[in-house]
Amino acid sequence: MPIEYRPITEDDLEAAARIQAWTFHSHLDDSWMPIVREWFELGDFIGAFDGQDPVGVTERYPFEMTVPGGSVTTACIRGVTVLPSHRRRGLLTEMMKRQLTAAHESGLTMSALEASETPIYGRFGYGIACEHENWSIDRHRSGYREEYSWDGSINIVKSDRTRKVFPEVYRRAAPLRAGVIVQPPNPFWHEVFGKEDAKDTNFYVEYRESEVEGCAVYQIKGGIVSVSLFLACNDDAYAALWRYLFDIDLVSTIKASDRPRDEHLVWMLHDPRALECKPRDRTWLRLIDVPKALSSRTYAIDGEIVFEVRDSFCPWNDGTYHLTGSPSGATCQPTTKSPDITLSVDDLAVPYLGGSPFTPLAHAGRVEEHTPGALRRADGMFTTELKPWSPMMT
Ligand SMILES: CC(C)(COP(=O)(O)OP(=O)(O)OC[C@H]1O[C@@H](n2cnc3c(N)ncnc32)[C@H](O)[C@@H]1OP(=O)(O)O)[C@@H](O)C(=O)NCCC(=O)NCCS
Incomplete structure (x- = not known):
């Protein structure tokens, strides 16, 4: 039977989410369906169907992305999936063609995605427009070279407060650079905060002067602090929050993922080799x-x-x-x-x-x-x- 390509409807959604979960090595958990539905409301999903069953999925969302001097509505592509039973028969190629054509017809200027593997997207016209660094910092060598001081205070905060405050810090801190999604809608924040049960594993901290000027989300496991979000609106918030993270006792290492390539922490350390850095491609961009x-x-x-x-x-x-x-x-x-x-x-x-x-x-x-x-x-x-x-x- 030939493969049929068509938009995924509400009726197909659970089956589509299930194959996405399988493809990324997990199982669809009922608690994810409300979040899947939130994403679905925001975007256009194109599926590849073998008979009634979806065997491939792609999601497209029109998000505003900062570019130098402004912002551009960008077709963000996510959730790209083809079942192992249907791989290397051109299903992704056809879905990408349809997504990019639809984005072009609706007047979008560019498209962005994050690639699970680097050989996939160059053929569709995507190039690495933004690289990140993943850091590993030896806590016992994390002293600052200069005497920094700050007037604000740092507080560990509860997760219900973060959902209100952290997006506001993001709004002020993040769009200073190009490549940033402006005002990411709610489902993005679910990914930062995790599901309800992540309340027990996530720690939230904020730096406050007259208002909150910085924040971080981290987890601690096996003597390692893993920083999954770090935002600072000014240099004091930056220095104070990293100092806080380095001063957590009973851990050996601080890991931070997805830092910009030109951040200045390394210049603040007395021992710059304490920070090991691994660059990695992050945003693949396509000029539509x-x-x-x-x-x-x-x-x-x-x-x-x-x-x-x-x-x-x-x-x-x-x-x-x-x-x-x-x-x-x-x-x-x-x-x-x-x-x-x-x-x-x-x-x-x-x-x-x-x-x-x-x-x-x-x-x-x-x-x-x-x-x-x-x-x-x-x-x-x-x-x-x-x-x-x-x-x-x-
Ligand atoms: C990546 C994936 C969607 C590819 O789907 P697919 O339908 O097999 O892709 P296509 O058949 O359209 O492949 C088109 C071309 O890309 C190449 N290609 C596709 N996936 C590739 C990969 N992971 N590594 C290297 N080459 C790849 C194919 O070999 C083919 O090359 P050719 O045109 O020279 O023959 C599928 O393998 C998958 O679901 N992987 C797991 C989930 C995943 O990684 N998704 C991407 C998230 S960003």
Whole structure:
């Protein structure tokens, strides 16, 4: 029987959630269904059906994501699943084609996701736009190099308070960088706080001056503090909260996941080697509408570049574009001029949020410079003061 592709309806939802759970090595627990329904209300799910049964699922959500100088409505793709019985027959390829076409038709500019494995999404035009660091810090070598002081206080807080206060801290702290989901809806916060029973394993702490300026969520197990969320609106909150975490007795190590690549904790430590850092790809970005995406951000310096962009998966993008950018805005139009730079759409996504420059991609043989100096000009334009970050899983 041929595979049928169609939107997942309310009637299909439980079966779809079940195969998603199986694919990620667990079982659907009834207590998750209300959360699955909340996600379902927010997005568009496309399924692959073998007869009546869903055998593949993809979810698409229109979330606002910060870009340099603004924000862009972005099709976030989540919950990508194909059952082992139906793998490597092109089901994901077909679902991605449908999701990206639908996102394009509804006027969305770009798409973002987090990849379970790195070889999957380049073929669909996604590139690594945001990298993170996972940290492991030796608590016994966590002394600060300078005498920091702060006026605020730190309190352990109850989980019911956090659901009100932490999203407010996020609203002020996170969007300073590109790549951040602006005002993530409730289901994102369920992932941070976990289910009701996570109340017993999560600790919540806040740093308060006249208002709450920082917060963290952590767990402690086997002598390790694992920090799953850390937000600071100012340097005092940053120094005070890390000091608090380092001063928890009866533990040896503090682990923190998904920190931005340019954070300054390492410069605060007396012994920088106490912090071991492992970089990892986080947000994979796909420019669905290249000229709209390039004209939706600001640029560090005034400049013009003609890009030839190759895009076989979304052929409407394939073409040559003239970008004129500045710190106050940009225009980008199709052009008949000869290109300064030729590259594929997945490689254009890499510098888009300011994560990494063009030049290393050119050295890797992925980007071609036709006009001498064009790469340096493009690097100068696309760079950002702060590296991109995605504190919530996209
Ligand atoms: C990843 C997954 C959705 C792929 O589905 P699929 O229907 O088998 O993918 P397709 O058949 O459309 O594959 C298209 C191409 O991608 C390649 N590919 C797909 N998944 C891959 C993987 N995990 N590693 C390497 N290559 C992969 C295929 O080999 C194929 O290559 P080809 O075009 O050169 O033949 C499926 O394996 C799965 O559900 N995995 C477990 C859950 C998961 O990791 N989901 C992704 C969450 S981000």
